[in-house]
Amino acid sequence: MTLSYDDLRALDAxxxxxxxxxxxxARPAIxxxxxxGATIFAADGREYLDMVSSWWVNLHGHAHPAIVQAVADQTGRLEQVIFADFTHEPAARLAHRVCKRLPGDLNRVFYSDDGSTAVEVALKLAHQYWRxxxxxxxxxxxFEGGYHGDTAGAMSAGHSSGYFSAWKDMLFPVQTVPFPETWDGDTGVEDKEQAALDAIxxxxxxNPDRVSAVIIEPLIQGASGMRMCRPEFLRxxxxxxxxxxxxxxLDEVMTGxxxxxxxxxxxxxxxTPDLICLSKGLTGGFLPLSMTVARDGIFEAFLGQDLSRAFLHGHSYTANPIGCAAGLASLDLLEGPACQERIKAIEAIHRSRLDGLKSLPNVAHARLTGTVAALDVIGGGKGYEAGIGPKMKAAFLERGLLLRPLGNVLYLLPPYCITDAELGRAWDAVDEVLRQLVK
Structure with a gap:
């Protein structure tokens, strides 16, 4: 039975x-x-340019034929197998290839399902490593403002982000220190970095001999407003x-x-961290999959003849073969020269267009790291619940752009397939909306 547009909307509602x-x-979902590619086609005939990579997961654009083919081929061979007793080619190859690109001896991959579980695994590994x-x-x-996911441990690590007040009684205590956020032309960054280091x-x-681990989103805090820090601070x-x-x-769920x-x-x-959490772009946006990668010494601390030393944690869909096959195809694309050139081109266009907006009176703290560009919009409130956010989102949807401001923070995080013309169209709309907000 074919359902009409109105029927489907009613079922969703x-x-x-x-x-x-x-x-x-909320308005009815689209x-x-x-x-x-970078375009989403809606049932009402409208098209939307996906400038947030569908929640930061879609690396190469929607329905990329190389990943589509890899998923289809794997589905016909092996769709799922219990990973406690079995392994399979896509899981072994994907782990090997990711570890080859990581620094140092980050060689041990624990698969799970999403960014939250990757962080949960890392926190539990750190705790049991010492035990x-x-x-x-x-x-x-x-770090203050850090967001690490929505499971209990991840929420505890991200309690200062402001998202989790409804569950504060469920969380274990975590010490937070200032995050030295910075932006273009920031003359006070070194003082902020020193204050953060002093707090640490x-x-x-x-807490001598009591600190299990320090966790940070490196270079960019995502959900708290694309807040950025310098590589020097991480060193x-x-x-x-x-x-x-x-x-x-390192929580590289978004930055990876x-x-x-x-x-x-x-x-x-x-x-080189001791543990790194990876997800979101791991499969190019096709399937949920994540990794927590540990250094060899961490893994070796769990070896022995006693089961109590083992890491007794897992998920039903751990290392799903279809997800791993998508990950391998996504890595093939990412490592290719065409994708590397697009990443550089996106950053260059971001830089040019950000610089052109700095003179607007309602723009502050313009910042850029790689393919992630962000700015603060002044007026209409501040923070995640700022009233200016929904107004901007609606204005962009009217112009055929999927942009989801984080409160008063406007950011662009496009898939790597975005063309110069498409990215220019998005920045033109940003320019237009920001100038209208001034009036």
Whole structure:
């Protein structure tokens, strides 16, 4: 039976609970019929240029034929197998290829389902790593504004982001320190970095031999407003963690796979974490899949003859073969010269257009890292609940652009397939909307 557009909208309204949405006030969801490249096709005949990579996951554009073919081929061979007793070619090859691109001895991949679970795995690994060595370390250090996902441990690490007040009684305590956010022309960045490092020193000093790990989103804090820090700060942070004898966790769920201009933010900063969390772009936006990658020494601390030393954690769809096949095809595209040139071109266009908006009176803190461009819009409130955010989102949808401001923060994070003309059209709309807001 073929359902009409109105029938499908009615079914959605009756049964579907959408994420990060107040159903009492939200507009009806847009019914997507399909997508290709950077464009989403809606049932009402409209087209939307996807400037947020569909929640930051879609690296190469929708329905890329190379990934479509890889998924189809794998579906016909092996769609799922229990990963506790079996392995398979896509999982082994994908782990090998990702580890080859990571620095140092990050060689041990634990698969899970999404960014939240990748972080949850990292936090649990850090805790048990110390326990397996006869140490009880229960203190974690995170950064103000950090967001690490929506499972209990990830929420605890991201409690200062402001998203989780409804569940504060469920969270374990985490020490937070300032995040030295910076932007173009920021003359106070070194003072902010020093304040953050001093705060970290204080936590280590008051919790000797108790800090399990420090967790940070490297170079860009995503959900809290695309807040950016310098590579220099990450190098100083790594040195502090090493001196204190603790562990460093990098949450590269969003920043991984080229978003910062390098394949991983840790490579761009020249640091090697003990644990790194990867998801979002891992499969090119086709299927949910994540990795927590550990250094060899972390893995070795779980070896022994006693099951209690093992990491007793898992997911039903761990290392799903179809997802791993999509990941391999996505890596093929990412590592190709055409994609690398597009990443550079996107960054260059972002830079040019950001510079052209800095003179507007309602624009502040313009910033850019790789393919992620952001600015603060002054007037209409500040923070995630700022009233200016929904107004901008509606204005962009009217112009055929999918942009989801984070409160008063406007950002562009396009798929790598975006053409110069499409990206120019998006920036033209940003320019137009911002100038109208001034009036």
């Amino acid at each position: 009756r049964h579907v609970w959408h994420p990060f949405t107040q159903a009492g006030t 019914l997507a019929l399909g997508a290709r 397996n060595q006869g140490q009880h370390r229960s203190t974690y250090i995170a 020193d204080m936590v280590f000093a008051t 100083m942070l790594e040195a502090k963690v090493r001196d204190a004898g603790s562990l460093l966790i 796979f080229g978003r910062t201009g390098d394949i991983f933010a840790c490579a761009k900063a020249g640091i």
